[in-house]
Amino acid sequence: MNTYSKEQGDVNATELRRKYTDRNLSAAAKALADEDAAYFIHQSLSTPVLNVLSRAEGIYIYDLDDKAYIDMHGNGVHAAGFNNDTIIEAAIAALRDKNTFTPRRYTNRHAVALAKKLVEITPAGLDRVLFAPGGSEAIEMAVMLAKQVTGKWKTISFWDSYHGNGFQASSIGGEELFKGGNGPMMPGALHVEFPNYYRNPWGFTTQEAVDDEIIRQMSILFEKEGDIACVIGEPVSATPIVPSPTFWVRVKALCEKHGALLIFDEIIEGFGRTGRMFACEHFVTPDILVLGKSLGGGLLPFAGIVANERFNVLQHRSIGHFTHEKNGLCSAVGLAMITYLQEHELVRQADEVGTLALQWLEAMKERRPSVGHIYGKGLHIGIELVIDKKDKHKAIADAEMVMYKAMERGIAFKIIEGNFITLRPSLLIQWDEMKLALEQIEACIQEVEEGLYYD
Template identity: 45%
Template sequence: MWIEDTAGRRYMDFHGNNVHHVGYAHPRVIAAIKAQLDVLTFAPRRFASDRAVELAEALGSRFRTLTGVAGKVLFTTGGSDAVEVAIKLARLATGRFKTLSFWDSFHGAGFGASSVGGESLFRNGRAVGPLLPGAEHVAPFGCYRCAYGHAVDANGQPNLDQCKLACASMVRYVLEREGDVAAVIAEPARAVPFIPPPGYWRAVREACHAHGTLLIFDEIPTGLGKTGRFFAAEHDGAAPDIVVLGKALGGGVLPIAACIARADLDLAGAWAFGHYTHEKNPVMAAAAVATLDVIEREQLVDNAERVGAYALERLQEMKDRHRLIGDIRGRGLLIGIELVADRATKMPAPDAAERVLYAALSRGLSFKTTMGNVLTLTPPLITTQAQMGQALDILDRSLCEISQGC
């Protein structure tokens, strides 16, 4: 998990862009890559290789565990491409072209992926012009900052009797009014991060079923164990029709992504979705097979759940001492600490967040901020409880420094 700058200073990488689940240069992943280089380095996309088949079978098995049905896989070299494969598949399967996704979401930098994404980056200022037609958006779940004005308790939990899952009801409302949406696409747990309220995805799943709409889960940042389950969707009891994986799938070494769909959605026939030159590259597939093996052998999903629970417990204790902390949220090793200038008004504190970030960096801990004021910790799955404790000690001291005492 360690990175080093040109002056020889070392930092714990609690960002890693959600790529370093098994760390950097895990010996099993490196060994698999080296071995594959001596066997087969490239296969034209018209052909498969034994490593690509092995990887597809492994991911298909995981998909069946999640959904209860068989899955088929198409590989790409990046998450944006895999998202766009999912969109094309949804269009073909439903005969519709509209999508419904969420403001403030990110699904990649490709043209189609940025269209279904909800970041202002692709819309304001020097934007690239009109995005894909039919890319509809609604407000996302996010209980601490509920778009529908509902309050949370002191622990950031919603009152479901009061809010009645207004965020999910809006999804149903839009699907009903539009009438012809091909797919809802979303991260099952937002990488910001925000965690869905109980029952949210079950309600959305029911709405999709009622209106002939497919449900696509973008598990690129959250999958492969980040939240303490292999798929983040496992927490919420809602089976998607399509899942997209990427980032960490290549073991923190090589780029590879996958679109996994229900087998009955294999409707394209001779019409190609991909045409990606390196879509089934055997070296990248070997890295991914080794990555899945490491995650299973080293029980990293369980480790993420255990170390994440420890982190959330400690962070709640820190919240009691640091008035800057407005909310703590997360699952597994996807953790957010939202800083506010005032807990009553929830006014964001982006300047304080930036100062905490650099104070922590000076002490050897690297992470990122999201939405300006959310300290976002996404360490690798190999993180031990001792290492998490070390990181949280640094964060605690950094918060003390910024608030000028504890």
Template identity: 40%
Template sequence: MSQRALACEGDTNTSSARVRWTTSISDRQTQTLLEEDSQYFLHQAMSTPCLDALESAEGIYLTDVAGKRYMDFHGNNVHQLGYGHPEILDAIQTQLAKLPFAPRRFTHQTAVDCARELTRIAGGELNRVLFAPGGTSVVGMALKLARYVTGNPKVVSLWDAFHGASLDAISVGGEACFREGMGPLMAGVERIPPPVRYRGAFPRDDDSDVHYADYLEYVIEKEGGIGAFIAEGVRNTDVQVPSQAYWQRVRDICDRHNVLLIIDDIPNGMGRTGHWFTHQAFGIEPDILCIGKGLGGGVVPMAAMLTKDRYNSATQISLGHYTHEKSPIGCAAALATIRVIEQQQLLLKVRRDALYMAERLEAMKARLPVIGDIRGIGLLWGIELVEDRKTKVRAYDAAEQVMYRCLARGLSFKVSQGNVLQLSPPLIITREELALAMDWLEDAIESVCKRVN
């Protein structure tokens, strides 16, 4: 598979630019750790070789073993509250001292409280919960529940979507770099084009995306046996934000055809969009909601599936049955996360930060021709770099140059689809820190523009 094909979910780490970055590291301890990591870990795309060796993390910052600090605008989307938030750590330590683990067949107050709080912030009819150790597992549970409830095993998903790395998750995912060499995957998956307006499969002059929902209905009617449609509320990797009209049309189609709508909000849930969950920004409600990542407060692996009481019918099968199904420390971390977001009014803060980001990034676009498109919601933004605004040819090399220039300054983010700078800072970031990061980013893009021209 080509380097460009591998540049999908994240930036490639085998390019010549990555080699130059690695060889530029002069700290011996860092080089030793990177060599040992490469020696002992099984190599895989986007993970090996590593970018740097970390020693600590606090707030919005990562610190490497040489003492260099990075503002983390990536964080694998677990860092809504940054790293080592004192209230999260206190909650975990308190729980560890009392009940560190709960075997299956037992419940406990922390788990019940956590489930209750999740149904409260989800609102509507999402009042049933199952926990799991990670988002991929939750996606698997959702697919199983949809099959059981509808009696229809087929699933519709979107090209370029990411739902996890297990075999069932990559079966419904749409990124080729995860399916390469895997052979036959889960049968009964139909993929359709995502609602992309900037360079979509079926662009419209009026910038509409509702017709992509019509394609969903066409496939449901032609294929038959469709039990579920799974999609991210907002595609996280390269930040594709559908319109409210699109999502309302999807909801209507699923209702009329008795297809369950599964929204994967694993990377964006817990406030990143300025709402607890992304679907709330579009005025709809899914039948099944998958959440994770930030749910564990940036410390504990924790995920959950939420659904409606009417689907509480799979009592004779095991949808999850995970060893850490009702993890006391995971539930304690999730409860503390909810509490901090509410106490610090972070949802309102994120919506205000979104206005600043939109204004700042649009101003960059107006004067920097390498920027083809700006899109985002809350504290999730994508900057698409192009060689020419008319042809929209992806500026792969420019995107890499910008990323490494920012890393050198102390700003870490990832590149998606080879040319999209994806920015997802912690929700606790101050306006001053956000402005400084945007200064560094603008300087990097401007310097690359000058080199290109």
């Protein structure tokens, strides 16, 4: 009997999932879903699939029957929207110019222009760039760089975090789902709690007390373990929990005291998600910034790191020797994506729409007995559902029902850790569209609270 972990998301093999597909997928969609299940290796979170898509555009995904859903997940690639015409035209131009694949030992104008743009828009002190095919590889590069420049080999990261599926990336990640059963993982991967002020293992009720305890534990690891090359984390977690304004300041000071680097994984949060171009702008500038997902313009897989000039010391080592290291096509779409964000002021829009959304949700929390807490910055938002607000027991079954009800109303999102509704729409979304989505989600929550379950 398989047991299914919900630490990363909703489960694709529950009875409710079967009910959803039976109720909503047409014969043609079911046939394609069955073929998908017949040919792909089954794995948690991926198989069987939820639905079959015909296309994606702007803030929407469309199923095979052309039903539109406001997509609040998008795997984080859709900062400038799905299949943005401007970005597509940049890709077409690169294809027509045949300025696409560039072998190693060569470069091209798109790769240089994108690297230059990233140095221009990232915080001061981030001056050197490396590209990679995807986020997991970018994490690997960042950690190897930290180990090389410090001469140390251990890492500190956070429980319940996700940093990719590479051997080192999954070791650093804090979820059993991605490393259980693999035997010994990367040695020296140490973990502490992320600063959750609503729900923490010590029962602390103030931000200061939570921060103090985590910093105390980190200090012990630095002093008693030693050889710490870096601390790596998301500046705002995927759920998304927002640390206090001083937490990362204290972490960076601890790193500097012990000769370690601070790495921020902004694969999700980068490019405007939190209402700033980069989430680190709310806190401190890291030594290494990891980017991905939307860097590929919603069209192609692409990622990279941006680091301080003083780490440009690895002429005797290779940490990113990838076939597509300076892919001209990927670089062209990445540059077009950033330009589109800037010209259409989508980062400012994310801040404004996100602020209104968080205010609306805080008011909803007062109306809805199962809404325990609201998290987020910008358009990086989380709703935690609980069975009762006093005991804070996770409402896992309710969250799954809300998700399927919302899907039937044309609102798609992902559940994380069993009971977090996570909302990460495209930065293109307008307030009236966001408000419509929030109203539909509240209606679904209210139905489940009133016993109108997903049957």
